C-alpha cells in the first residue's frame with residue numbers, strides 16, 4: 001500500500017520552539033530607535049508587546065519550552081498532517097517525491113494560529129485586556145480572534161481595505177470569534193486620517209494598517225499590539241511545523257533535498273524551513289530552502305538590505321531587512337498575505353548569507369498551479385500557498401530535464417475556501433500579471449536611504 005497521509009503520534013509532538021538565532025553564523029543586526037539610531041532595549045518595546053514575547057524576540061537560547069496551556073490549544077489541530085502528493089506526482093510525471101505539510105486544518109485555515117495562540121497566552125499572563133492588530137488577507141485577524149477567544153481577551157482588527165471589500169466572509173469569521181473589525185485606512189486614527197486626506201479611495205496596505213493598530217494599542221495601558229509575521233518571536237512559534245515535518249518524513253524514510261514556501265513576512269517559510277536550515281548549519285546537510293514571493297512585491301529579489309520601518313507611518317523601530325521601502329504600495333493582487341514591503345530580519349540575514357534562496361512568481365502561473373493542485377490533490381489552496389505549488393512544479397520540471405531524483409517538501413500553509421473570489425476572477429480571465437518597474441522601486445527606496453545609521 002502506498003501511504004498518502006502521515007500522522008504523528010501524540011508522544012512525538014514538539015515540546016519546544018526552535019530558535020535559529022542560536023545557530024546562525026552571522027547574528028541578526030539589532031533593531032534601532034529611529035531617533036537615536038541606537039539599538040532598542042526591551043523597555044522601548046514594553047508599551048507595545050508583553051515582556052514574555054520581548055524576551056523571546058531577543059533570545060539566543062536554542063530551544064524555548066512551549067507552555068502547557070499553549071500545547072493544550074495546539075492539540076485542537078496539531079500535529080498537522082504531512083501528505084505525500086501522489087496525485088500531483090502522477091500529474092507531473094517527474095523523478096520527484098513531493099510532500100507537503102497541510103496547515104489548513106487549523107481553526108482559521110492557515111499556519112497563523114501557531115503564533116496567535118502563543119501571543120494571546122503571554123498577553124493574558126501579563127494582565128492585558130485587549131489585543132489590537134492589523135490583517136491583510138484576513139488570515140491573521142481570524143487567527144488572533146480565535147486565540148483571543150480561547151483566553152477571554154478582547155480583539156480589535158484593522159483590515160486592509162481591499163481585502164475588507166474582497167473577502168467579506170473573513171470579517172464575519174472574525175466577528176464570530178468575537179473581534180471588532182475596521183477597514184483600514186480608517187478615520188479612527190491619525191495615521192489613517194492622513195492617508196485618507198491624501199487618497200480617500202485608498203486600497204490600504206499592511207504598512208498602513210500596522211500603523212493604525214500600533215497607534216490604538218499604545219493609547220491604553222491594558223492594550224497591547226500583536227504582529228502576525230516578520231518578528232523573531234513570530235517565526236519562532238511557527239517552528240512546530242518544520243519540527244513535526246522532520247519526524248513525519250523520518251517515518252516515511254525520507255529527508256528533503258528542497259523545501260519551498262511562500263513568503264509574505266517570512267513566518268510560514270521560517271516555520272517549515274528553520275529546523276532544517278539548523279541541520280544544514282550544524283550537521284552539514286544540504287537542503288535548499290526556497291522562499292517564493294509575488295512578482296508584484298519582490299523585496300527579496302529586487303529590494304535592498306537596508307534599515308527600514310515595519311509600517312508606513314514610522315511607528316516601529318528600524319529593522320535591518322530586504323525591503324522595497326515602507327511607502328511602497330504593492331499592486332492589488334489576490335495573495336493579500338504576501339503584499340508586504342519587507343521581509344523578516346531573520347530571513348533577510350539568511351538570504352544575505354546565502355543560506356536560503358528566493359524567487360519571484362507572477363500570479364497567473366500561481367493560479368494555474370493552484371488549479372492543478374486542487375484537481376490532483378483535492379485541496380483548494382490559499383492564493384499565497386499557490387506560490388509554493390508553482391515553484392514545486394518548476395523544480396519537478398527541472399529534475400525531469402536533468403534526470404535527477406529529488407525529494408521536495410513544501411508548505412501548504414492555508415486553504416482558499418474564503419478566497420474563492422480570487423479563483424472566480426482567474427476563471428473569468430480578469431486577473432493579469434504585474435510588471436514591477438524600476439521607477440516603483442527608486443521612489444520608495446529613495447526616502448529610506450536617509451534613515452540609515
Ligand SMILES: *Cc1c(COP(=O)(O)O)cnc(C)c1O
Nearest residue numbers: 139229264265266267268337414
Ligand atoms: C499570512 C499568510 C502568508 C504570508 O505570511 P508569512 O508570514 O510570510 O507566512 C502566507 N500564506 C498564508 C495562507 C497566510 O495566511
